[in-house]
Amino acid sequence: MSKDIEIRNLCVSFPEKNGVSQVVTDVHALFGEGVVTGLIGESGSGKSVLGMSILQLLPKNAVVEGSCMYEGRNLYNLTQEEMRKIRGQEIALIPQNPSESLNPIRRIGKQLIEGVTAHKSLSRKEARNRRDALLVRFGFPEPEKINRAYTFQLSGGMNQRVISALGLMEQPEWVIADEPTKGLDAILRRQVYRVLKEISEQETRGMIVITHDIALAGALCKRLMVLYKGTVLEQGETAQILENPAHPYTQGLIASLPEKGMHPIRRADPGKISETKGCRFYPRCPYGTEKCRKTLPPEIQLPDGRLVRCNRYAGDI
Ligand SMILES: Nc1ncnc2c1ncn2[C@@H]1O[C@H](COP(=O)(O)OP(=O)(O)OP(=O)(O)O)[C@@H](O)[C@H]1O
Numbered sequence: 165m166s167k168d169i170e171i172r173n174l175c176v177s178f179p180e181k182n183g184v185s186q187v188v189t190d191v192h193a194l195f196g197e198g199v200v201t202g203l204i205g206e207s208g209s210g211k212s213v214l215g216m217s218i219l220q221l222l223p224k225n226a227v228v229e230g231s232c233m234y235e236g237r238n239l240y241n242l243t244q245e246e247m248r249k250i251r252g253q254e255i256a257l258i259p260q261n262p263s264e265s266l267n268p269i270r271r272i273g274k275q276l277i278e279g280v281t282a283h284k285s286l287s288r289k290e291a292r293n294r295r296d297a298l299l300v301r302f303g304f305p306e307p308e309k310i311n312r313a314y315t316f317q318l319s320g321g322m323n324q325r326v327i328s329a330l331g332l333m334e335q336p337e338w339v340i341a342d343e344p345t346k347g348l349d350a351i352l353r354r355q356v357y358r359v360l361k362e363i364s365e366q367e368t369r370g371m372i373v374i375t376h377d378i379a380l381a382g383a384l385c386k387r388l389m390v391l392y393k394g395t396v397l398e399q400g401e402t403a404q405i406l407e408n409p410a411h412p413y414t415q416g417l418i419a420s421l422p423e424k425g426m427h428p429i430r431r432a433d434p435g436k437i438s439e440t441k442g443c444r445f446y447p448r449c450p451y452g453t454e455k456c457r458k459t460l461p462p463e464i465q466l467p468d469g470r471l472v473r474c475n476r477y478a479g480d481i
Pocket residue numbers: 178185187205206207208209210211212213214223260
């Protein structure tokens with residue numbers, strides 16, 4: 165049975181007072197076994213929504229259409245009971261907001277072993293050993309101090325690392341790490357990167373890393389998916405995308421990196437903002453045409469294998 169995670173035709177919307185707000189539109193993604201895939205894109209592009217959809221962790225009012233196949237089952241159709249068996253043990257999420265996931269009135273050490281002992285995947289002693297070893301790997305040389313602490317006594321960056329350890333406690337087959345290096349200084353970022361790299365090579369079947377940290381994505385991920393306003397504009401091998409971005413948005417994203425001179429992507433043309441039918445990037449695109457304004461470009465495969473959703477590669481403009 166395939167341990168790939170394959171998303172097809174994913175659309176996610178939220179009902180609003182004046183209609184619906186569609187935040188993910190027709191996403192296809194194959195997260196292959198043995199591959200670390202990075203999801204990159206500006207704030208609000210739908211990275212976390214996509215990640216959370218896999219584990220049915222979106223709020224109840226979210227409307228999720230499409231399929232997410234894993235081991236022959238569509239995860240979007242599983243009951244909460246079936247989903248509970250998958251979360252944490254098969255596929256674990258390291259969430260974006262640690263403070264929402266940690267209990268404010270329980271000591272960190274207890275929280276880290278709770279899930280494992282409830283699922284009986286490890287004995288109490290094994291669970292404590294794994295917890296302490298993970299804490300050391302995530303940059304806490306004296307784990308007993310952290311174990312005794314409460315979440316409010318820790319900094320944002322410390323909580324972020326605690327939540328990474330928590331996500332890995334049950335030795336999941338898959339890890340979805342949402343901004344694992346957020347709030348960390350350069351040294352700790354490198355440390356977290358090294359641990360995730362080791363874990364992806366030694367323990368997991370695959371990993372999805374959601375990040376704004378393109379350096380992290382470049383170092384850790386074999387493949388990248390670039391999201392913009394809920395659509396995937398480019399996906400393929402990391403080296404191809406970073407060295408030779410094809411989509412005008414990816415080109416802009418890379419040109420805005422500090423090492424590339426920090427040239428910001430230009431703002432949306434106010435006259436074009438209301439265009440909603442065509443390419444999502446049309447209002448900001450330096451190459452936008454009438455065709456881009458009117459229709460969502462198809463996903464086009466380039467000779468090197470990557471997929472790009474842009475009319476410039478459709479061959480007829
Ligand atoms: N519960 C919700 N109700 C309504 N809209 C939502 C909800 N959750 C997310 N959204 C909207 O969905 C869009 C995508 O949000 P998402 O959190 O996935 O972005 P993101 O790419 O992870 O951004 P960031 O990098 O800031 O974390 C945003 O426009 C957001 O406002």
